[in-house]
Amino acid sequence: MTTTIGLGLAVSTVIFALRADATGAPSVWLPLVRRTRDPYLDRWALPGGMVRVDESLEGAARRNLGETTRLEPTYLEQLYAFGDVDRSPDQRLVSIVYWALVRPDEAERVTLGENVRWFAADELPDLAFDHNLIVDYALWRLRTKMEYSRIAHAFLGPRFTLAELREVYEAVLRKPLDPANFRRQMETSGVIEPTGEVVTGGRHRPPRLYRYTGAVDLVDAGPLSRRATGAVRPDLRNSA
Amino acid sequence: MTTTIGLGLAVSTVIFALRADATGAPSVWLPLVRRTRDPYLDRWALPGGMVRVDESLEGAARRNLGETTRLEPTYLEQLYAFGDVDRSPDQRLVSIVYWALVRPDEAERVTLGENVRWFAADELPDLAFDHNLIVDYALWRLRTKMEYSRIAHAFLGPRFTLAELREVYEAVLRKPLDPANFRRQMETSGVIEPTGEVVTGGRHRPPRLYRYTGAVDLVDAGPLSRRATGAVRPDLRNSA
DNA sequence: ACAAAAGTGTTAGAAATACACCCATGA
DNA sequence: TCATGGGTGTATTTCTAACACTTTTGT
Numbered sequence: 001m002t003t004t005i006g007l008g009l010a011v012s013t014v015i016f017a018l019r020a021d022a023t024g025a026p027s028v029w030l031p032l033v034r035r036t037r038d039p040y041l042d043r044w045a046l047p048g049g050m051v052r053v054d055e056s057l058e059g060a061a062r063r064n065l066g067e068t069t070r071l072e073p074t075y076l077e078q079l080y081a082f083g084d085v086d087r088s089p090d091q092r093l094v095s096i097v098y099w100a101l102v103r104p105d106e107a108e109r110v111t112l113g114e115n116v117r118w119f120a121a122d123e124l125p126d127l128a129f130d131h132n133l134i135v136d137y138a139l140w141r142l143r144t145k146m147e148y149s150r151i152a153h154a155f156l157g158p159r160f161t162l163a164e165l166r167e168v169y170e171a172v173l174r175k176p177l178d179p180a181n182f183r184r185q186m187e188t189s190g191v192i193e194p195t196g197e198v199v200t201g202g203r204h205r206p207p208r209l210y211r212y213t214g215a216v217d218l219v220d221a222g223p224l225s226r227r228a229t230g231a232v233r234p235d236l237r238n239s240a
Numbered sequence: 241m242t243t244t245i246g247l248g249l250a251v252s253t254v255i256f257a258l259r260a261d262a263t264g265a266p267s268v269w270l271p272l273v274r275r276t277r278d279p280y281l282d283r284w285a286l287p288g289g290m291v292r293v294d295e296s297l298e299g300a301a302r303r304n305l306g307e308t309t310r311l312e313p314t315y316l317e318q319l320y321a322f323g324d325v326d327r328s329p330d331q332r333l334v335s336i337v338y339w340a341l342v343r344p345d346e347a348e349r350v351t352l353g354e355n356v357r358w359f360a361a362d363e364l365p366d367l368a369f370d371h372n373l374i375v376d377y378a379l380w381r382l383r384t385k386m387e388y389s390r391i392a393h394a395f396l397g398p399r400f401t402l403a404e405l406r407e408v409y410e411a412v413l414r415k416p417l418d419p420a421n422f423r424r425q426m427e428t429s430g431v432i433e434p435t436g437e438v439v440t441g442g443r444h445r446p447p448r449l450y451r452y453t454g455a456v457d458l459v460d461a462g463p464l465s466r467r468a469t470g471a472v473r474p475d476l477r478n479s480a
Numbered sequence: 481a482c483a484a485a486a487g488t489g490t491t492a493g494a495a496a497t498a499c500a501c502c503c504a505t506g507a
Numbered sequence: 508t509c510a511t512g513g514g515t516g517t518a519t520t521t522c523t524a525a526c527a528c529t530t531t532t533g534t
Contacts, residue, residue, distance in 0.1 A: 009247060178499085185495095204505055442486095446532065
């Protein structure tokens with residue numbers, strides 16, 4: 001009755017990780033996969049695939065992520081549904097796009113090869129479909145959300161120095177931040193607390209290690225976090 | 241090949257308008273439609289319908305809006321894609337949900353009757369599917385976005401007094417705002433300008449009429465806003 | 481004149497910003 | 508000792524909230 005024939009429903013994911021660029025400074029990178037069939041044969045594209053009837057949208061995103069890149073992101077959130085009639089030359093294709101953040105150590109798990117490669121987010125080639133547009137939008141979301149939420153910690157492990165946390169912000173926002181003011185903003189926000197440990201070995205005063213408190217004050221948690229399924233919203237997943 | 245059988249793709253829209261509540265004060269209302277078939281026969285639900293193969297997602301939302309309520313909203317933005325496996329007891333149903341704002345005079349165009357009715361946003365009955373959750377999320381988005389964007393103008397006509405604009409904010413945010421400070425915030429933001437006209441007839445000093453300057457786009461068209469024009473996104477305009 | 485809402489002025493406190501300067505370590 | 512980044516102190520500016528006060532109309 002409501003069966004939709006000729007209309008494909010897919011998911012794709014924009015995966016962000018911080019890696020060193022040519023100058024050695026950390027910047028935003030993402031893995032892309034080379035298409036092995038038409039349309040856009042041999043063009044680079046976002047990892048993704050069709051949604052199966054028995055899996056949720058986020059589930060489909062996670063499955064495709066694992067199958068193509070072996071990644072299990074610490075942060076995964078829906079970005080937007082793209083459904084223009086002409087966005088695929090082949091058939092009508094609606095894509096639910098997610099965006100993900102992974103830690104550097106996770107990023108190393110990506111199976112590199114002829115068909116999977118990392119690209120600097122601001123030096124992308126011409127991608128398949130409308131994927132350049134999608135990445136631009138995801139980058140805008142990443143940078144916007146970095147300013148008012150605490151997603152930065154999705155790029156880090158459970159313990160980190162304030163310098164490491166600040167470098168995440170600086171890499172994503174592409175501007176230097178005052179270490180003194182950054183420290184105070186983080187301390188007064190109450191989202192981090194010192195573990196009591198310090199890191200020795202540097203040729204300078206040993207920095208303290210911090211952890212996230214989980215005292216969630218996420219302004220944008222929204223009703224989705226209280227979903228009946230018990231599924232925690234990606235935003236909150238790391239807060240425990 | 242990629243044909244999806246048994247997976248329905250629908251659009252629904254949460255339509256917000258300001259109407260007087262029991263006390264006469266303006267508050268947020270939305271129109272719902274009564275379902276005329278299973279599942280959820282006779283339950284109230286968001287207006288919506290299936291996406292046709294030859295129409296965009298937003299186009300499908302606008303078409304369904306017109307067919308069920310005769311509304312042509314001034315503001316329409318994608319909210320979220322809901323796709324849990326069990327959200328419809330019938331078949332697998334993925335819904336792309338939009339949210340819309342309409343002016344009071346537009347709201348009057350809604351064809352009321354046995355199967356279409358306005359409800360106060362905070363006094364909803366048990367709705368069909370997961371529509372209570374969806375409305376909660378849309379309300380959260382409305383209130384959040386009211387604080388940092390200029391969507392309030394979508395509830396008003398081309399000319400308005402500062403008191404009218406303030407009442408929109410107060411109705412949505414459900415808290416009183418200082419008229420003096422509100423005036424200054426609006427004036428310094430540069431998004432409104434006086435028309436030179438005043439409104440006479442009140443038993444008090446005639447208020448000036450203002451218009452929106454157009455310095456910032458009303459609709460957040462998502463990634464599409466910079467596709468053709470290369471325009472800066474509204475939210476980023478003040479950060480440079 | 482009075483009530484009511486429009487509109488202006490002023491001040492206190494909070495928050496962001498800039499930057500001087502001390503601290504603790506490795507070499 | 509010096510270089511290096513970690514960390515603290517503090518003055519300046521900017522933003523926000525609170526509220527006293529003046530203006531202009533209708534009755």
